[in-house]
Amino acid sequence: xxxxxxEDIYLTSLQKALAGERIALEAMPKMAKSAPPELRQLFExxxxxxxxxxxxxxxxxxxxxSKGAGAPKPQVVAAALADMQAQLxxxxxxxxxxxxxxxxxxxxxxxxxxxxADLVTTAKTLGLEEDARLLNETLQEExxxxxxxxxxxxxxxxxxxxxxxxx
Numbered sequence: 001x002x003x004x005x006x007e008d009i010y011l012t013s014l015q016k017a018l019a020g021e022r023i024a025l026e027a028m029p030k031m032a033k034s035a036p037p038e039l040r041q042l043f044e045x046x047x048x049x050x051x052x053x054x055x056x057x058x059x060x061x062x063x064x065x066s067k068g069a070g071a072p073k074p075q076v077v078a079a080a081l082a083d084m085q086a087q088l089x090x091x092x093x094x095x096x097x098x099x100x101x102x103x104x105x106x107x108x109x110x111x112x113x114x115x116x117a118d119l120v121t122t123a124k125t126l127g128l129e130e131d132a133r134l135l136n137e138t139l140q141e142e143x144x145x146x147x148x149x150x151x152x153x154x155x156x157x158x159x160x161x162x163x164x165x166x167x
Contacts, residue, residue, distance in 0.1 A: 010122045011064050017115050018057040020074035024108060025050045027081050031105060034088060036098045039152055042145070043105075049141045056134040060123075063131075080107045095159050102153035109146035116142055 025047065032043035084104030088097060116139035123132035 006122065007126060010119070010126060010128075011061075013115070013119055013122065014057060014061050014064075016074045017112075017119060018054065018061065020077040020112065020115070021050055021054050021057065023074065023077050023081065024112075025054065031084075031101050034097055035101050036094070038155075039098060039101060039105075039149075042148055042152065046141075046145050049145070053138045053141065056138055060128075060131045060134060063128075076111050077108055080104060080111065098159070099153070099157050102149055102157075106146060106149045106153055109142055109149060112142045113139065113146060 028043045028047045028050065032040045032047075035043060081104070084100060084107075087100045087104075092100075116135055119135045120132050120139055123129075123135055
């Protein structure tokens with residue numbers, strides 16, 4: 001019974017991860033459009049990675065005859081995107097927009113890193129080594145993205161601070 005319950009939790013987590021990646025994939029072009037060139041390039045690269053992540057999640061879900069339908073919407077990702085969009089709706093300088101976009105994207109990456117770390121652990125516990133390998137590949141991509149975003153966010157914050165001080 002416990003193994004079935006853990007498998008149910010794993011399935012629901014996979015479905016939520018898939019729904020979250022689809023939401024992020026839809027949002028990335030909008031974020032890229034408002035972003036400075038370095039950040040735009042990073043979003044374009046991560047869009048391609050996200051398409052691969054969706055494919056890997058779908059492969060994991062095949063064993064359950066599930067395509068991710070019926071999963072609850074991942075509220076945390078949706079809330080992070082809504083918060084970022086609300087901040088961007090305010091009238092602000094492009095330097096500050098870059099800070100907001102970078103911070104929002106990093107928050108989403110942190111959410112995804114936690115999700116995939118848990119999925120990898122659960123897959124291993126269930127003996128699903130192929131799933132663990134696929135999910136770990138995604139986890140490493142998310143960690144790389146967060147690290148790159150951290151560097152860009154730091155630069156954007158420094159530029160915004162210099163701009164704010166000089167005006």
